[in-house]
Amino acid sequence: MNDNTYLSASELLTRFRAGSLDPADYLETLLATAKRQQATVNCAAGIFADEARERARESGRRWREGRARALEGVPVIIKEETAVKGWPRPLASLVFKDKVAAENHPIVDKLLEAGAIPYFQATNPEFCVLGHTWSKLYGVTGNPWSLAHSCGGSSGGSGAALAAGVAPLATGSDMAGSIRIPSSLCGVYGYKPPFGRLACTPTDEYFAQAVEGPMARSFDDLVLMQNVLAGPHPNSYTTLPFTPLPTEYGDLQGMRIAYSPALGHAALAPDVQRNLLRALEGLRGRGAVVEEVDIRWDLEQINKVLLDGLRAIFVDEFMNDIPDADADKLCSYVRHLRDQAKDAPVSIMPSALLAQQLHREMQAKVWGRGYAAFICATLVSTQLPADQDPVAQAMLELDGQPVEAYLGWCLTPAFNLLNRYPVLAAPTGLSDIGVPTGMQIVANAYDDETVFRVAANHARAGSSRLFVDQFPPAC
Incomplete structure (x- = not known):
């Protein structure tokens, strides 16, 4: 590992400004890192060195x-799903292996306008419909902290690439936790903004459960990237006006924060809870009043309703467009969804009704009682194999509890139903097997600044040492 490999974007900009580091020289350092990790982590869908140089x-x-711009010369990881004009965009599928993006996603335009250098295309699972990152096209992406374990999904390649030192910033997308899951398992920061905060691609305007968002190794870099990505774009008519987030935050003196460790999930692992409670103590040390509230949601119902809503908006129509002759090219988890699409039709209405019910409970127990933020774990366990197949093994046993294998170990989907809530994923440390753990910081609708204020204080409290003096052994 080169001494400069894990520099933050903020540190890079300082060195570029001072002339002590040249963007072209730094890119060569990362290109070497990107090539080296492919033999172990395997998180590259493509590396575009010539245009990056x-x-x-x-x-x-x-x-x-x-004449430097906001991200001038900073290399960036782009999730394969996020379109870059001229780059392949098969969505990790052999069915679409020859597809090439015809135009940039709006957030790619914003990165380029800010002077960032997209060069590394990160893996995702086929059609981004799995909480791990493996496919027939790209193989298995491992977790740099423990290669046999999951890096999460669907933005797992982005999380793994950040952890492997490929670049300090990455794009992700999130329709059931796809930013927050890999952020937790890879030990990085990730942000699921409220719908409308970032521009979406044309035709995605009604897909409110799914949003793009930034991922970064440090909190300060997450702020930097979010301020570049947010706000209107000429190709999107749903994007809200945006006031840049502060880059400096005061302490939490007097702020009331509610928490529920696992939303009532019975299988919360002791090491995940230990790290969460330590992080909460860090927030208390920054002046917050942190109190447990009784939130016990039917997570199995939430997962089903969210997935049915996603099927109604997007998945079923998309799956029905795949010819029968190509079915054998699909991964097991996509074939399973395709089979479901042939069954009884589903509706988006239960998603809307359940979201309203969840919001009313949050209003009664959290927002209406004067709490400014809410915190829970992101996942109940880190004991997840990198190649886990929820079709071959429908149930897992975690901490002595049977858990549905597809989404039953995630605490993320409720906040895709509550898609106007901002949610910031922050690392909390390492589990007993050496895989990172994380927490979700949630605020009421469109209150982005509150989650960033809490996360800033979490970072300053230092309860997580990841990428400070703890680094992945695989790198």
Whole structure:
């Protein structure tokens, strides 16, 4: 590992500005890292070195001429699902292995306009419908902290690449936890913004459960990236106006924060709970009043209703477009969804009704009682194999409890139903097997600044040492 491999974007900008590091030279360091990790972690869907080198040389000129932009010269990881014009975009599927993106996703435009250098395309599961990252096209992506264990999904390649030192920033997307799951398992920060905060692609305007968002190794970098990505784009008519987030935050003196360790889930692992409680103590040390509230949701029902809603909006129609002749090319988990699409039709209405019910409970127990934020774990366990197949093994046993294998170990889906809530995923430390754990920081609708304020204080409290003095052994 080069001494500069794990520099943050903020540190890079400082060094570029001072002239002590050149963007083109730094890119070569990361290209070597990207090549090296592929033999172990396997998180690259593609590496686009030539165009990145050209952009890095241009960034160097801009720095020397005093024309640098907000992310000038900072290399960025792009989730394969996130379209970059001219890059392959097969959605990890052999069925679409020859597809190429015709235009940039709006957030890619924003990154390029800010001077960032997309160069590394990160793996995701086929059609982004799994909480792990493996497919027939790309194989299994491992977790840099423990290669045999899951890096999460569907933005698992982005999380793994951040942890492997491939770049300091990454894009992700989240329709059932796909930013927050890999953020937790890879030990990085991730943000699921409220719907409308970031521009979506045309035709995705009604897909409110799913949003794009930033991922980064450090809190300060997450703020930096979110401020670049947020706000209107010419191709999107649903994006809200955006006031940039502060880059400096005061303490939490007097802020009331509610928590429920696992939303009533019976299988919360002791090491996940230990790290969560330590993080909460860190927030108390920053002045917050942190109190447990009784939130016990039917998580199995939430998962089913969310998935049915996703099927109604997107999945069933998409699966029915795949010819029968191509069915054998699909991964087991996609074939399973395709089979479901042939069954009885599903509706989006239960999602809307359940979201309203969940919000009313949050209003009664959290927001209406004066709490500014709510915290829970992201996952109940880290004991998840990298190649776990929920079709071959429908149930898992976690901490002595039977758990449904597809989403039963996640505490994320409720906040995709509550899709106007901002949710920030923050690392809390390492589990007993050396895989990171994480927590979700939640605020009421469109109150982005509160989750960032809480996360800033969590970072300053230092209860997690990941990427400070603890680094993945696989790298």
